[in-house]
Amino acid sequence: MKITIFGTGYVGLVTGTCFAEVGNDVVCVDVDADKIERLNKGEVPIYEPGLEELVDRNRKAGRLRFTTDAKAGVEHGLFQFIAVGTPPDEDGSADLQYVLAVAGTIAEHMSDYKVVVDKSTVPVGTADKVRARIAEVLAKRGASLEFDVVSNPEFLKEGAAVNDFMKPDRIIVGTDNPRTTELLRALYAPFNRNHDRLIDMDIRSAELTKYAANAMLATKISFMNELANLADRLGADIEHVRIGIGSDPRIGYSFIYPGCGYGGSCFPKDVQALARTASEVGYDAQLLQSVEDVNLRQKEVLFAKIKQHFGDLAGRRIALWGLAFKPETDDMREAASRRLMEALWEAGATVAAFDPEAMEEASRIYGKRADLQLCSSAEQALEGADALAIVTEWSVFRSPDFAGMKQRLKQPVIFDGRNLYDPDRLAAQGFHYYAIGRPVQEPTSEGSSVRLATGA
Numbered sequence: 001m002k003i004t005i006f007g008t009g010y011v012g013l014v015t016g017t018c019f020a021e022v023g024n025d026v027v028c029v030d031v032d033a034d035k036i037e038r039l040n041k042g043e044v045p046i047y048e049p050g051l052e053e054l055v056d057r058n059r060k061a062g063r064l065r066f067t068t069d070a071k072a073g074v075e076h077g078l079f080q081f082i083a084v085g086t087p088p089d090e091d092g093s094a095d096l097q098y099v100l101a102v103a104g105t106i107a108e109h110m111s112d113y114k115v116v117v118d119k120s121t122v123p124v125g126t127a128d129k130v131r132a133r134i135a136e137v138l139a140k141r142g143a144s145l146e147f148d149v150v151s152n153p154e155f156l157k158e159g160a161a162v163n164d165f166m167k168p169d170r171i172i173v174g175t176d177n178p179r180t181t182e183l184l185r186a187l188y189a190p191f192n193r194n195h196d197r198l199i200d201m202d203i204r205s206a207e208l209t210k211y212a213a214n215a216m217l218a219t220k221i222s223f224m225n226e227l228a229n230l231a232d233r234l235g236a237d238i239e240h241v242r243i244g245i246g247s248d249p250r251i252g253y254s255f256i257y258p259g260c261g262y263g264g265s266c267f268p269k270d271v272q273a274l275a276r277t278a279s280e281v282g283y284d285a286q287l288l289q290s291v292e293d294v295n296l297r298q299k300e301v302l303f304a305k306i307k308q309h310f311g312d313l314a315g316r317r318i319a320l321w322g323l324a325f326k327p328e329t330d331d332m333r334e335a336a337s338r339r340l341m342e343a344l345w346e347a348g349a350t351v352a353a354f355d356p357e358a359m360e361e362a363s364r365i366y367g368k369r370a371d372l373q374l375c376s377s378a379e380q381a382l383e384g385a386d387a388l389a390i391v392t393e394w395s396v397f398r399s400p401d402f403a404g405m406k407q408r409l410k411q412p413v414i415f416d417g418r419n420l421y422d423p424d425r426l427a428a429q430g431f432h433y434y435a436i437g438r439p440v441q442e443p444t445s446e447g448s449s450v451r452l453a454t455g456a
């Protein structure tokens with residue numbers, strides 16, 4: 001099938017590549033000429049496991065092409081996918097300018113029937129706006145052409161995007177006529193072989209399903225973070241609580257890891273956008289607002305623990321493991337690392353940071369500054385630091401050489417925003433170990449540990 005994808009970011013590039021991988025003829029269009037140039041040279045501008053190999057294979061097979069030529073893109077595909085960004089506007093609502101610009105571009109260049117598929121995360125009612133924009137531009141051209149608009153939200157996770165796309169939990173298709181549902185069913189058939197995962201519904205429900213999924217997941221995380229803060233104050237261990245409640249299948253073990261707050265390009269903006277949609281229809285979405293508020297507060301928790309331990313932070317050097325908002329990505333959008341670094345800098349501390357994939361991104365965001373050292377290894381970041389803070393649970397951080405760490409650090413202090421280690425073991429190795437919602441132990445070198453008062 002002939003497919004055009006507008007936007008070659010995390011979603012557009014993965015979508016286009018996976019459609020090509022199953023044999024379709026795909027053209028990806030982006031307004032970012034540098035990105036397109038890199039893709040045409042065989043470079044993948046983002047880190048996403050498994051993606052580079054797939055892009056390479058399908059590009060060489062001629063099934064996957066990249067261009068800035070929107071007209072050629074529109075002419076190519078029966079399916080015109082919109083996979084551009086929907087960043088938060090100043091008031092938290094989703095900024096639809098890129099989505100509507102693509103709708104305008106499609107209308108400007110189309111000369112036959114098109115299925116316009118919205119894959120970006122967009123508020124309820126956006127398909128109507130896309131349809132209106134296309135109709136308006138067609139009317140200006142004096143063209144009378146048929147088209148359909150479909151809502152087909154994407155649920156992939158960064159770091160596992162290729163696998164999520166190839167083996168989706170569900171394929172949501174929101175349409176207002178059976179003809180387009182059948183076209184989408186045929187398009188997705190290669191990803192829908194094991195059992196039927198395609199769920200068709202009306203367009204508005206499809207648009208809302210995407211926000212509902214993200215808001216539910218964000219709620220689970222904020223709930224656990226709230227409980228972790230309580231555990232901190234009550235002398236309980238949130239890790240025992242997590243295991244205790246997860247065993248109930250109605251709750252489950254997924255997405256109940258407490259930590260230093262959720263980040264990324266989706267949860268923060270989507271929870272806000274849904275709350276904003278609610279207020280536009282006169283509904284005060286109190287739970288959504290609390291989910292967001294708890295998360296903003298959670299991003300301060302690690303800093304509060306560091307401050308409580310050291311008092312004055314001026315002149316302190318803090319090693320930071322992890323910059324990306326989660327492991328297996330180089331994406332730092334809304335990452336917990338950013339708020340922590342900024343708080344440390346405000347307090348006069350310097351940061352020596354390491355991340356397995358996000359170093360280039362950190363240097364793009366922050367440039368050269370005296371209070372940030374971007375280190376070439378996890379070990380280098382520790383050299384002469386007053387403490388280590390961990391904000392991303394990359395697997396290489398899970399089982400480090402604690403004895404070596406103790407030698408490199410000026411003081412054996414760890415602030416762990418992802419609860420990676422066993423507090424007893426760390427205390428026994430002589431570390432001051434602060435985690436999220438776990439009791440703090442007095443370090444001993446004799447191999448035993450003593451439970452201290454609760455943490456910050």
Ligand SMILES: NC(=O)c1ccc[n+]([C@@H]2O[C@H](COP(=O)([O-])OP(=O)(O)OC[C@H]3O[C@@H](n4cnc5c(N)ncnc54)[C@H](O)[C@@H]3O)[C@@H](O)[C@H]2O)c1
Binds near residue numbers: 006029031032121156
């Ligand atoms: N990142 C994720 O994990 C994820 C998962 C599911 C859904 N989503 C949603 O998908 C959408 C895209 O997210 P993303 O992370 O891929 O964004 P992104 O910022 O990585 O990429 C967006 C791309 O669109 C391009 N673009 C902007 N205007 C354009 C135009 N007029 N024509 C062609 N290209 C244009 C940009 O240059 C950029 O390359 C958002 O709505 C997001 O909420 C994201």
Ligand SMILES: O=c1ccn([C@@H]2O[C@H](COP(=O)(O)OP(=O)(O)O[C@H]3O[C@H](CO)[C@@H](O)[C@H](O)[C@H]3O)[C@@H](O)[C@H]2O)c(=O)[nH]1
Binds near residue numbers: 154217257265
């Ligand atoms: O138990 C958990 C699970 C996740 N997180 C944090 O939550 C954030 C988001 O993680 P994750 O959901 O794995 O990554 P995303 O790539 O942002 O994916 C989410 O956002 C996408 C964009 O909408 C959706 O498509 C996905 O289904 C949805 O999981 C990260 O900061 C994680 O550290 C926790 O703190 N605790």
